[in-house]
Amino acid sequence: MKRLFLIFIIILSASACTLADVQVNVVSERTALENQVLGSYNALSEDVLLVASVRGVDPFGRIKTHPRQSRSQQEVVEAIQTLSFHADDVDAFKRLSWVGENNRGLLTGFPINRDKAPEDLKDFAGRYPEAEFRSVLDAVNQAREVVMLRVIETNETFTEKDLPTVQKIFGKINRDNAIPGEKIQAESGKWIVKK
Numbered sequence: 085m086k087r088l089f090l091i092f093i094i095i096l097s098a099s100a101c102t103l104a105d106v107q108v109n110v111v112s113e114r115t116a117l118e119n120q121v122l123g124s125y126n127a128l129s130e131d132v133l134l135v136a137s138v139r140g141v142d143p144f145g146r147i148k149t150h151p152r153q154s155r156s157q158q159e160v161v162e163a164i165q166t167l168s169f170h171a172d173d174v175d176a177f178k179r180l181s182w183v184g185e186n187n188r189g190l191l192t193g194f195p196i197n198r199d200k201a202p203e204d205l206k207d208f209a210g211r212y213p214e215a216e217f218r219s220v221l222d223a224v225n226q227a228r229e230v231v232m233l234r235v236i237e238t239n240e241t242f243t244e245k246d247l248p249t250v251q252k253i254f255g256k257i258n259r260d261n262a263i264p265g266e267k268i269q270a271e272s273g274k275w276i277v278k279k
Contacts, residue, residue: 156234156237159230159234160230160231160234162227162230163226163227163228163230163231163234164227164231166223166224166226166227167224167227167228167231170220170223170224173220174191174220174224176205176208177191177217177220177221178262178263178266178267179202179205179265179266180196180197180200180201180202180205180209181194181197181200181266181267182194182195182196182197182217183221183267184266184267184268184269184275185255185258185259185262185266185267185268185269186255186269187252187255187256187259187269187270187271187273188248188251188252188254188255189228189232189250189251189252189253189254189255189257189258190225190228190229190251190255191221191224191225191228192269193217193218193221194267196209196214196217198210228254232247232250232251232254233247235250236250252271255269255271256271259278262278263278264278264279265277265278266278
């Protein structure tokens with residue numbers, strides 16, 4: 085009897101102590117369309133890395149020619165290189181409030197105010213000529229436009245008619261990635277400083 089009671093207790097406690105299999109899925113706030121754009125952009129970035137990693141000579145020391153690229157592929161490689169080259173300047177421009185991320189995925193320039201520069205950017209702001217600032221701003225925006233067009237070109241679900249949608253997505257991504265204190269343009273068109 086004691087043994088039967090012990091078995092009953094073991095069975096009862098084993099059945100009462102089971103834990104449900106709980107799975108937690110974290111859902112991103114990004115839409116499927118945003119994920120498509122990001123996927124295409126990341127693929128473009130990987131292509132640039134692959135182009136940069138191709139050796140110029142083979143194991144026998146002979147010069148290798150790199151695989152032929154279309155003009156569009158070359159343009160996007162150059163665009164991504166331009167964005168990388170100017171990234172530090174753009175970050176400084178944003179901290180100085182000389183530029184902001186607009187709602188079309190591009191930078192909008194504002195009047196240069198050197199007097200309100202943070203201490204660590206005073207030298208930078210003092211020696212950066214306005215003509216060079218405008219040139220960098222134009223180059224970065226042109227590069228961003230090339231990237232957006234290439235995203236459309238390489239994604240089968242987009243056509244050129246979708247450019248405004250792709251621009252809005254890049255605008256949202258740039259707003260999301262902006263750091264507090266930077267100027268951003270809301271979808272409504274209103275300029276605010278990110279909190």
